[in-house]
Amino acid sequence: MTAIDVTGARTSEAADVITGARERIDALDDRIIGLIQERMAVSAVVQEARITSGGRRVNLSRELEILAHYRDALGRPGTALAMTLLELCRGRV
Numbered sequence: 009m010t011a012i013d014v015t016g017a018r019t020s021e022a023a024d025v026i027t028g029a030r031e032r033i034d035a036l037d038d039r040i041i042g043l044i045q046e047r048m049a050v051s052a053v054v055q056e057a058r059i060t061s062g063g064r065r066v067n068l069s070r071e072l073e074i075l076a077h078y079r080d081a082l083g084r085p086g087t088a089l090a091m092t093l094l095e096l097c098r099g100r101v
């Protein structure tokens with residue numbers, strides 16, 4: 009397959025732009041995944057400390073703050089993203 013086929017572009021110039029941009033996207037996705045894994049590890053520290061102290065895993069008021077933060081930054085899809093992040097970090101409630 010040629011670069012044009014793979015990218016869906018109709019010219020080799022557009023195919024070059026898309027190929028370069030996709031490399032940047034792949035690198036960004038790797039960093040985002042790494043940050044999510046780091047967030048999961050830090051969240052686990054908080055949850056473990058709270059559970060060990062006799063508290064509950066989940067803290068609803070804190071989660072509402074996080075949902076609002078993502079919604080304010082990214083709009084409605086930000087809320088969905090934050091819910092997915094919270095599920096990754098503390099499991100399903």
Ligand SMILES: C=C(O[C@@H]1C=C(C(=O)O)C=C[C@H]1O)C(=O)O
Nearest residue numbers: 051054065066067070071097098
């Ligand atoms: C990490 C915490 O514990 C849980 C996980 C959260 C998170 O991953 O952001 C937020 C609230 C809690 O349900 C916390 O209370 O800060």
